[in-house]
Amino acid sequence: MKILLYNPDNGVTRNFMPHLWMFLLQSLTPKEHQVLLIDGNAKAMTKAELVAFCKAENIGLVGIGSMTRMVARAYVVADALRDAGIKVVMGGPHVTECPDEALGKDGGKRHADAVALGEADSYWAQIVEDAANGNLKEIYQPETDAKGNDVKPTLQPYPHIPWETLDLDQFSLVPGFLQKSMSKLGAGWGKFFVVPIETGRGCPYGCEFCTVTGFFGDSIRFRTNESVVEELLRLKKRGKEEKGQIAVFFIDDNLAINKKRLKSLLRDIIAADAQLPWVAQISANLLADEELVDLIADAGGKWIFIGMESIDPANMADVNKTFSKPANYKDVLDGLARRNIYAITSFIFGMDNDTVGVSKRTVDEIESWAPGLPVFGQLTPFPATPLYTRLEKAGRLHRPKHWLEFAPFVMAHNPLKMTIDEAKEETFNAWARSYSPERNWEALNAIKNAPIEVRIGHLVARLFFRGIYFPQMSKWAWIKLLMQNRKAIFSLSKEGFGMWRKSQRRGLVNPMENKTLK
Ligand code: B12
Numbered sequence: 001m002k003i004l005l006y007n008p009d010n011g012v013t014r015n016f017m018p019h020l021w022m023f024l025l026q027s028l029t030p031k032e033h034q035v036l037l038i039d040g041n042a043k044a045m046t047k048a049e050l051v052a053f054c055k056a057e058n059i060g061l062v063g064i065g066s067m068t069r070m071v072a073r074a075y076v077v078a079d080a081l082r083d084a085g086i087k088v089v090m091g092g093p094h095v096t097e098c099p100d101e102a103l104g105k106d107g108g109k110r111h112a113d114a115v116a117l118g119e120a121d122s123y124w125a126q127i128v129e130d131a132a133n134g135n136l137k138e139i140y141q142p143e144t145d146a147k148g149n150d151v152k153p154t155l156q157p158y159p160h161i162p163w164e165t166l167d168l169d170q171f172s173l174v175p176g177f178l179q180k181s182m183s184k185l186g187a188g189w190g191k192f193f194v195v196p197i198e199t200g201r202g203c204p205y206g207c208e209f210c211t212v213t214g215f216f217g218d219s220i221r222f223r224t225n226e227s228v229v230e231e232l233l234r235l236k237k238r239g240k241e242e243k244g245q246i247a248v249f250f251i252d253d254n255l256a257i258n259k260k261r262l263k264s265l266l267r268d269i270i271a272a273d274a275q276l277p278w279v280a281q282i283s284a285n286l287l288a289d290e291e292l293v294d295l296i297a298d299a300g301g302k303w304i305f306i307g308m309e310s311i312d313p314a315n316m317a318d319v320n321k322t323f324s325k326p327a328n329y330k331d332v333l334d335g336l337a338r339r340n341i342y343a344i345t346s347f348i349f350g351m352d353n354d355t356v357g358v359s360k361r362t363v364d365e366i367e368s369w370a371p372g373l374p375v376f377g378q379l380t381p382f383p384a385t386p387l388y389t390r391l392e393k394a395g396r397l398h399r400p401k402h403w404l405e406f407a408p409f410v411m412a413h414n415p416l417k418m419t420i421d422e423a424k425e426e427t428f429n430a431w432a433r434s435y436s437p438e439r440n441w442e443a444l445n446a447i448k449n450a451p452i453e454v455r456i457g458h459l460v461a462r463l464f465f466r467g468i469y470f471p472q473m474s475k476w477a478w479i480k481l482l483m484q485n486r487k488a489i490f491s492l493s494k495e496g497f498g499m500w501r502k503s504q505r506r507g508l509v510n511p512m513e514n515k516t517l518k
């Protein structure tokens with residue numbers, strides 16, 4: 001049987017990284033079946049095109065995975081496929097939290113023939129077999145233990161994802177027309193992929209707005225260091241062979257949740273020379289450890305995503321996140337910046353203690369820290385979270401099924417001390433100020449003593465990053481952005497060109513190859 005795994009587009013912009021679940025399930029599929037992957041963010045297709053593709057390829061089963069954020073889009077695609085007689089199984093966090101919705105048991109339309117609840121590693125092969133035999137059941141879920149809890153995959157052993165041979169072209173971030181010329185730059189930039197790797201699953205913290213503790217559990221399961229290092233080495237080899245760049249996103253919710261184990265993993269990465277540039281999510285409270293931050297730098301860490309949420313401790317208490325202390329944020333970021341590591345700092349507006357002016361107060365404070373990439377969202381009640389239950393009980397849910405009428409940056413509940421419109425305006429103000437050409441220039445100046453490749457990386461990240469959250473797809477949008485930031489671009493290009501000429505004259509190395517000029 002031919003299977004298509006499909007990730008619906010998020011309706012905003014292209015993904016900078018493929019979704020791990022597709023590659024994982026592909027690896028876990030019994031060998032006699034063939035699996036094709038399409039990420040709607042990388043390869044835009046209308047629902048009619050997708051149906052035509054499935055018919056032409058004789059696809060027997062389509063698996064669709066979705067976060068709450070894009071589930072409405074997933075349902076539209078699933079409906080079209082089912083109308084054409086193609087079987088659909090849906091999985092991922094949203095259908096796990098609302099299975100009746102996908103199965104049409106809550107009074108709405110049915111969107112899926114089957115739903116896969118929780119982590120599907122242990123039973124995906126069964127779904128495939130059942131579909132191949134025309135015997136697909138409605139609900140699949142992990143076995144339960146004596147206490148009725150899901151038996152979670154141990155991640156030891158971990159499925160082999162053949163990154164070295166997979167066709168990743170739909171995910172390269174370098175536009176086709178630039179690939180040839182960019183492959184000659186430094187160590188080669190003809191292709192640039194960000195690849196997701198997990199080293200563990202689960203999170204014990206249980207923040208009120210988050211689905212992770214409920215979905216993956218509060219105890220953590222780790223892969224072995226060897227299996228992570230081996231995966232990195234294969235990726236590194238591929239990058240070299242293809243004269244491209246591969247960066248890794250460690251998608252663990254908190255890579256440093258067990259500091260002892262992370263230190264041992266980082267030491268093993270360093271010992272095996274398996275370093276690739278990487279990004280990871282780590283909470284601020286775990287980053288005060290100097291030894292850990294040194295190891296992160298030596299092992300290739302470049303950007304750390306930190307869920308800072310709010311600079312107001314009262315808000316942090318409201319959402320059960322007091323382990324993260326706003327008073328420590330500056331020291332943490334400065335400590336990272338000293339090692340040329342920068343942070344993607346994530347903030348939430350519309351929390352219960354937020355009032356008008358929250359964006360100004362927050363951005364003023366952010367700008368007093370080492371520069372990073374701030375991200376601003378709004379408190380969103382995802383189904384099955386303690387936050388959803390609290391707001392529902394308090395009668396504060398304005399749009400209880402907000403995901404079916406997704407509206408970017410419009411809160412689904414009434415914040416306590418501001419209006420929904422005010423929260424939207426605060427969020428837009430924070431984005432606009434944080435990524436203005438003036439702020440980009442200031443941020444680069446704040447790190448003017450960092451090596452040039454670090455500053456180039458910082459500027460490129462600033463120009464790209466906003467585009468994950470706001471549409472920035474057309475050529476015109478890019479030209480406008482580059483023009484607005486021409487001062488910073490020109491200044492870095494001039495400096496880089498000057499260094500390159502100097503190195504050519506002295507017969508020294510190319511500064512873009514990340515080596516020191518003597
Ligand atoms: C990486 C990541 C991202 C990446 C993008 C996704 C990518 N390209 O990988 C980035 C950083 C861009 C991102 C952004 C967002 N994310 Co995010 N993200 C994650 C993260 C950390 C890892 C996802 C992952 O790969 N997990 C590991 C895999 C193995 O697990 P999995 O995807 O759940 O898949 C398993 C099962 O669910 C199941 N399964 C999944 N799909 C399918 C499909 C089928 C057919 C079957 C059978 C089974 C199946 O099988 C898999 C193996 O067991 C998760 C948290 C987490 N730990 O999962 C949050 C998470 C998915 N994100 C979340 C959110 C809210 C967001 C944002 C909306 C946040 C925001 N406000 O901006 C944005 C959306 C941006 C956008 N434009 O779309 C929430 C989603 C909650 C929900 N109910 O929808 C999560 C769960 C985190 C949380 N705090 O609650 N995210």
Ligand code: SF4
Pocket residue numbers: 203204205206207210211212213253254283307
């Ligand atoms: S927000 Fe992060 S730390 Fe809090 S429960 Fe979710 S994954 Fe854990």
